[in-house]
Amino acid sequence: MRRLIGAVPLLLAITAVLFGIMKSVPGGPLAIYEGTPGMTDEDMARLEHAFGLDQPLPIQYVSWLGRFLAGDWGYSIIQHQPVLGLIGERLPNTMLLMGTVFTVVLVLAIPIGTVTAVRQYSWFDHLVTGSTFAFLSTPTFWLGLLLIIVFGLQLRWLPLGGMRTAGVDFDLVDVLRHLILPVATIALVQLGGRVRYLRASMLDTIGQDYMRTARAKGLDERVVVMGHALKNAAIPLVTIIALDVPELFAGALVTEQIFGWPGMGRLLWDATTRNDYPILMGVLAVTSVLIVFANLLADVIYGYLDPRIRYS
C-alpha cells in the first residue's frame, strides 16, 4: 500500500516530463495546414486559440491533468474524436495481436526452455540456443519485412498486411491468416529472450541441493523436473511476463506500422508524426501507469512464488 502511494508522485512526474518533451519538439499539430491553399496567419492564430495551443505551457499541462483525472481525456486536435473513443477503437485489435503473441510465447517458451536445460549440450539445445540468439539479435522491422517478402510477395501464402481482407466484415479464418505474420514477427524475437531466461534459470535450479534430495527420494524424473525444478525456475520468467503486460495496451509500434495493423501502436505512431498531443498524452499516461503497476505486480508475485523474499 505504501508503495502504491509512492507511485503517485512518480506518475505525476512522468506525465509532466512527457508533456514538456512533447511540447519542446518543434512544429505542432497545426503543421498539417501547411500547403492548404488560402490558410492565413489569422486562420492559424484562430486555430491555435481554439485548441488552447496559445496558452502558456504550465497552464496547458495543469488543465490537461485536471481534465484527465476527471476522466475527460480530451479530443484529438486532428481527428476531432474523443481520445478515449480512439483508444476504444484500437485497443481490441492490439489486445488480439499482443494477447496472441503473449500466449504463443508462453506456450512455446516453457517446454523449449525446459528441454534445452534438461538436455544441455544436446543437438536440440545447440539448435535452439543458436537460433534464439539469432532471433534475439534481429530487429523486428527487418524480420517483419523479410516475412512479408517471403510469405506474402513470393509464396503468396499470406496477406501482405492489414487485419482483414477489404470488404470482408468478420471472418475468423481471415483474421487468423492476417495474424500469422505479425504474431510470428514479434513472437520469434520475444521467444528468444524468454527461452534463454528459462534455460539459464533451469540450469541454475537443476544444480541445487533440493533437486538431488528429490531424486534421492526416488521421485520420477518427470515429477522432479516439472514439479520441483520448473516451479522454481519459472520465478524470473513470471517477473518478465508481468513486465510485458503494458505491451498488451501499448501494442507494438514498429510491427503494427509495418503490417498496417489497426492497433494502439499505429495510433501512437500517427499521433507522434502529427504532434497530436491529446492522443499522445492519453496513451503514454496509461502506459506509464501500467508499467508502474506491472512492476509492483511483479514484485508481489515474486514474493508469493518465492517465500524467501518478503517485503517489510
Next chain:
Amino acid sequence: MSWKTFGNAAVVGALFAIVAAACAPSTPAAGTAAPSPAGSAAGAPVRGGTLVVAIWQEPANLMPSYQSQTVQSVVLDTVVEGLLRATPAGEYEPVLAKAVPTVTNGGVKVSADGKTMDVTYQLLPGIKWSDGEPVTSADVKFTWQAWMTDPKVGTREGYDQISSIDTPDDLTAVVHYKAIYGPYPTRFGRLLAKHALEKESDYSKSDYVRKPLGTGPFKVTQFNAGESFVVERNPYYRVAGKPYLDKIIFKSVPSSTVAIAQLKAGEVQAMWNIGEAETADVANDPNIAVVVTPSPYVERIEMNTAVNKDGTDANSVHPVLGDINVRRALIYATPKQQIIDKLLLGKAQVGRTVLSIGWAAPKDITQEGYDPKKANDLLDKAGWAKGSDGIRSKGGVRAALTISTTSGNAYREQLEQVLIDEYKQVGVDLKIQNYPSSVFLSGSWATGDQRKRGSYDLSLYNSAPDIDPQSIVNQRYHSKNIPSPANGGVGQNYTRVKNAEMDKAIDEAGASLDFELRKAAYAKALKILNDQAVIIWLSERTDLTAYRKNVQGQGPGNGWRNFAHNTEEWWLSK
C-alpha cells in the same frame, strides 16, 4: 520493447523499397500505359462490383470544412459536392448550381459605387442529400455561417468577404460580398447539410466529422481508422443509373511501397499517388497501368534576400544572395531537365512560374535554362573571385550557402546532392541542413518556421495554388506579406522580395472580376517575379495513379481535384 526499435523505423521504408525492388517479377511486358479513354476497348460499362483503392496516408477526418490533407479530398470527392467545381482545364463548371454566375450572364452584379457585389446562384431542382432530405438555398447560407462561426475550420478565406446571404426561395441564394472578390467561384465547393448540423453545439464533436452528408455518387458507410474507409452507392444520386460501382473501399496501408506490393498481388485494384521513381516498380507489370495527370504542385527553391537571421529585418541584405547576380547564377547552375529525367524518371515538366496549370497560368513565361558557363561569367563580372579552394568570395564574404528541405524525402535529398556538385562548379559552396516536415513546414512564426523567421539561405519544397491564384500570389509575393517581428510574422513572402510594380499588378488582379484582365495582371506580376530571380522553379510535378487494367472509366485526370473526381463513371471489367 517497442520503443527500442523506434529509432530504426526510419530505415524501414528505404530497406523495404530496396528488397521489394530486388524481388520484383522480371516479366518483360508492356511499359507504363497512357490513360485509357473511358470505356475504350473494354465494351459497355458494367454495373456493380467493389473497387479497393490503396491509400498510404489516412484521412484524419472527413469534415469538409476541416480539410487539410490531399487524401481527405480523395475520399470527399466521391461524397460531397458543391455549387461549382474545377474542370481538368482549370476552369469552372456548375455542379449543384444551374450555371456559373458571371458578370456576363447577370449572375454577378457589381454595386453602383463599384465597391461591393452580389452573386446569385440558382440551384438545380430535386437534389437530395444522401439521407433523402432536399438540398435548398438554406444549406448554402448555412455553409457560410458554419465556416464563419465554427472556430475549428481551416481557412475562412473568401467566406470572410461575405456580408450576408438572402434566400428568396428554396432554389435561389443571393450572396452579398462586402468587396469585389474575384475568386468567388471557388467558394461553396463543398456544401454542408443544415438539417444534420444545426442542432449540434460543436460540429467537431458530431458524427458528421467522420460521416458527412453529401450529394455525390457515394456516401460514407464505414470509417475504420487505421484500416479502411468505405463509401457505398448513394441511392439519391441525381444521375440515373450511376454510379456503376456498388462500393469503393479506401484501404489504409502503411506506405506507398506496401501499396505497390498489394497492387501487384491484386489485393487492391488501384493505388493513390505513386511516386515518380516508384513507377519503375510497376512498369513491367502487364496488369498495371499508370495514369499521369498534370498537377498544380510546383517544386521550387526559394532564396532568402534578407540576412539569414532569426526574426530577420526584411530590409537587411543577404551577404551572398542579396546580389542578384548570385541568384541568377544559381538559376543557370541548376540542371532542371537532368534532375527531372534522372530523379523523377521524366514524369514532370521544367518549372516556369508558380502557376503551372489553370486559367491564369502564363504559358509564355519561362526561366533561364541550365548554362554553367553563363553562371561563371555572371559571377566573374560581379566581382566574385574564385579562391584556392574553388569557392568564390567578394569583399571577404565567402559564397557559402545552406539548403534545407523536408528530411526523409528521397527525391529531395538526392536533388540536394546533385546541387552540391553543380554549384561547386560555379564556385558556390553548398551545405545541407534538413528538418522533419512538421518542423520545416510548420508555417508558424511561434513554432519557428525558418522560412517565416527568415533564418535560411535556400528552401526546397513545393506548394500548390488554389484554382484561383489570388491567394498564393498575394500571400507569397506581395511586399505587404513579408513576415517580420514588426507584423507578428504575418504573410508568406519568404524570399522577402519587394517590387512596387509587382504589388500593383497583384492588387489589380485581386480587385477585378474580368478574367482576361486578371490573367494579364498575374502574367505581369509573375514576369517581374522571375526578373527578380528569387525563386528557382525546378519542376511542375504530376499526379500519378496506378490501376490494375480492369478498372475502367477514369478518363482524363483532374489536377485541381484528384484522381477520384469522376468515380460515378468508373466500372470494373472482367
